[in-house]
Amino acid sequence: MSNPGVVDQSAVGQTSYSNHVNPQWARLLTLLQMNTNYVDCRQEKLHTSDGRTILDFLSGYCVHNIGHNHHQVIAELHAELDRNGPAMLQSHVAATAGELAEKLCSRAGGRLNKVYFANSGSEGVETAIKFARAATGRNGLLAARGAFHGLTCGALALMDHGFWSDGFGPMLPGVEFVGFGDIGGLENHLATRKFAALILEPIQGEAGIVLPPENYLERAQELCRKYGTLFVLDEVQTGLGRTGRFLASHHFRLDPDMVILAKALSGGLVPVGGVLMSDAIYDSVYHSLRRAIVHTSTYSENGLAMRAGLAAVEVLESEGLAERALIQGGEFRARLAETLAPYEMVDEVRGIGHFSGIAFRPPKSLRLRLSYEAFHRIHPAMFGQIIVMRLYRDHGILTQICGNNFMVLKAAPPLNVSDESLEAFLRAIADVLEAVHSSKRFWQDALELAGRALKV
Numbered sequence: 135m136s137n138p139g140v141v142d143q144s145a146v147g148q149t150s151y152s153n154h155v156n157p158q159w160a161r162l163l164t165l166l167q168m169n170t171n172y173v174d175c176r177q178e179k180l181h182t183s184d185g186r187t188i189l190d191f192l193s194g195y196c197v198h199n200i201g202h203n204h205h206q207v208i209a210e211l212h213a214e215l216d217r218n219g220p221a222m223l224q225s226h227v228a229a230t231a232g233e234l235a236e237k238l239c240s241r242a243g244g245r246l247n248k249v250y251f252a253n254s255g256s257e258g259v260e261t262a263i264k265f266a267r268a269a270t271g272r273n274g275l276l277a278a279r280g281a282f283h284g285l286t287c288g289a290l291a292l293m294d295h296g297f298w299s300d301g302f303g304p305m306l307p308g309v310e311f312v313g314f315g316d317i318g319g320l321e322n323h324l325a326t327r328k329f330a331a332l333i334l335e336p337i338q339g340e341a342g343i344v345l346p347p348e349n350y351l352e353r354a355q356e357l358c359r360k361y362g363t364l365f366v367l368d369e370v371q372t373g374l375g376r377t378g379r380f381l382a383s384h385h386f387r388l389d390p391d392m393v394i395l396a397k398a399l400s401g402g403l404v405p406v407g408g409v410l411m412s413d414a415i416y417d418s419v420y421h422s423l424r425r426a427i428v429h430t431s432t433y434s435e436n437g438l439a440m441r442a443g444l445a446a447v448e449v450l451e452s453e454g455l456a457e458r459a460l461i462q463g464g465e466f467r468a469r470l471a472e473t474l475a476p477y478e479m480v481d482e483v484r485g486i487g488h489f490s491g492i493a494f495r496p497p498k499s500l501r502l503r504l505s506y507e508a509f510h511r512i513h514p515a516m517f518g519q520i521i522v523m524r525l526y527r528d529h530g531i532l533t534q535i536c537g538n539n540f541m542v543l544k545a546a547p548p549l550n551v552s553d554e555s556l557e558a559f560l561r562a563i564a565d566v567l568e569a570v571h572s573s574k575r576f577w578q579d580a581l582e583l584a585g586r587a588l589k590v
């Protein structure tokens with residue numbers, strides 16, 4: 135019950151957010167019944183002010199690999215603040231950046247021996263674009279259809295999905311797209327020798343948790359070498375243990391020229407990004423004293439991000455979270471596939487480590503098809519979004535559909551998720567899909583939601 139004498143700060147903040155930040159986001163969350171006041175977040179458990187516990191199966195889009203608010207990262211951050219050191223001078227050699235870079239390069243392996251630190255994944259992608267051009271003297275950039283690389287201008291240009299770029303053009307010139315997995319198309323493009331880099335997510339995230347066809351990445355790397363194009367992997371979502379290895383590229387024994395990391399690198403507490411690259415690429419940019427700071431950013435290498443990065447990598451390793459994700463994620467997907475097998479709208483359960491997707495397909499039976507098609511006409515994301523809403527509202531499970539493939543639901547919990555929470559997810563998704571396949575209520579809910587969407 136609310137106390138009439140006490141000002142509810144979260145309500146005040148909500149109003150201020152709507153007035154001064156992003157009112158449409160607040161409205162959308164309210165419409166989906168997901169506008170919640172979270173008061174205490176640990177591991178995969180998000181406790182709310184109204185006494186609920188939500189299980190996080192999104193991890194902030196693969197940020198919280200070591201779980202929310204890991205005590206070890208928090209302790210290291212407290213200690214860093216208490217040191218009163220040079221958090222960010224831009225006039226000194228940041229030793230913690232050196233330590234973190236060394237750790238990342240030794241874990242990543244291959245030719246990756248230098249790191250440029252950034253503040254986000256997008257900024258990392260921008261860096262990779264600039265450095266690839268500098269290193270090769272070429273302008274062209276090749277990306278995969280369906281990719282997601284971030285929303286700054288350069289990163290956005292590497293995405294063919296018009297939703298993200300409409301109205302923000304013109305895009306960066308020189309960008310072309312190939313199908314993810316299409317080796318013939320890739321060779322045709324690379325053979326023109328105009329591309330500085332091929333930039334790929336090793337496992338596409340927002341395209342729908344798409345695993346590469348067998349030997350595709352190995353072959354793509356070989357072709358890049360043959361035609362003088364740099365092989366660049368965006369591991370912003372797949373890196374840092376998410377897929378069961380330190381990098382997803384380790385599953386395929388690749389030796390990329392650059393790897394972009396961000397998200398989970400700081401344990402979810404401080405913005406950070408990093409581009410790992412070969413000495414040759416680094417030297418092509420910083421080749422003389424005159425160019426020592428030719429590419430930089432105010433907060434890159436800042437003390438808190440670097441300290442959080444060191445602590446997060448330490449936790450990942452000391453708790454064996456990548457290995458855990460590989461085994462536990464595989465078992466979870468097997469259970470998921472078995473549980474969802476009876477439902478005609480489930481096409482496939484796929485993924486690796488704790489990077490899983492449930493792919494839906496349009497129904498064949500007439501009874502379901504009519505409702506589904508009505509939904510789809512309202513909005514192509516409507517079906518998936520109602521599943522997300524029901525998982526959240528009725529079962530306390532937070533997840534999302536993929537940004538470039540609305541027919542795939544993600545399951546990407548923190549890598550230290552408990553078996554009980556995985557069981558809760560299995561029960562919840564089975565219950566929701568049972569409703570999809572057997573109850574008119576599911577489809578009526580959606581139509582009501584559409585009605586409310588038109589009113590708000």
Ligand SMILES: Cc1ncc(COP(=O)(O)O)c(C=O)c1O
Pocket residue numbers: 195254255256257259282283284285335339368369370371396397
């Ligand atoms: C694969 C990939 N690359 C890049 C980005 C952009 O990262 P950021 O949002 O930190 O700019 C994202 C964000 O979701 C991503 O998934």
